Amino acid sequence: MRKSRCSARSPYDFQVELDAVDWKILDLLQQDGRMSYTALGRVVSLSAPAVTERVRRLEALGVITGFVAVVSPARLGLPIESIVRVRVRSLDTPRFRSHVLALPQIRDADHVTGDDCWLLRVVCRSMVELEELVEVMQRYGDTTTSLVFSSHVRNRPVEAALFD
Amino acid sequence: MRKSRCSARSPYDFQVELDAVDWKILDLLQQDGRMSYTALGRVVSLSAPAVTERVRRLEALGVITGFVAVVSPARLGLPIESIVRVRVRSLDTPRFRSHVLALPQIRDADHVTGDDCWLLRVVCRSMVELEELVEVMQRYGDTTTSLVFSSHVRNRPVEAALFD
DNA sequence: GTTGAAAGCAGGAGGGT
């Protein structure tokens, strides 16, 4: 019944095959990361040790990379969220990575193709704080800043439907 | 010892004050969302029921919005990650929201200020699939697509240091 | 905030298919 097979033998051979039970477990844990193995087992009709072993394997394979509490920056006094695109000059990239990417206000930083080579998601307390942050970033290249009105999707679970 | 005060009485009165113990708990749970209340209690020198009550309060206040397993799309066969900026024509916005934002490939969708009014993080299996997705989005407005080389920061924990 | 008892859960051993 189980045909899960791992082909992740090197960094360039990543992909993992999951069966329906693995997908259901992933689905549940992406909605409630604290669900007990016993409760998971009740849903997928498996014993707790069997579920535990599957979750351990999903972690070992790098499918599950961790379990985290999701926190609202706005509720903690960081109501300003923005996306800053930075066109970092190549000579400045090492300093940009060590000085800018380490700032606690940066929640996501992606190196991307295209003219704006870095894309940063920044949270801060005020527009004044954002202004200061953007001024720092401008030491490394040109910036384009957009304020986030609202986030309609955040970290949507990865689901089996993606493979239909 | 505890001076946590909540001022979140309306949607426009969001902010919550946390004490050092709350911050430590948040810190630990953002690193390991499955940590037991007993283990949290050992770190912060509190009994398990006291920790449980604090975590429940943080959830009730909207500071903690959930606990989730973090999943690697690449390991599941979605190696292409990209950021698509979409300049949606205002008349097309309702259909864009219902048709595009619901696609399972969309992991983040933010409505932002500036010319490119929507910012989408898309994962897919191949460039061909990305091409198809972008063609769908182009029915609602102009797009700019950047491929993600690498993500250097992803969902950095919100930490007390942000308030120094 | 605490303790303490009852119920439920996790994780290992051992065995079955």
Add this chain to the structure above:
DNA sequence: ACCCTCCTGCTTTCAAC
């Protein structure tokens, strides 16, 4: 390879303080 049951020790939860 995959799963089960049993057993022991922890963890959670609720009540009482």
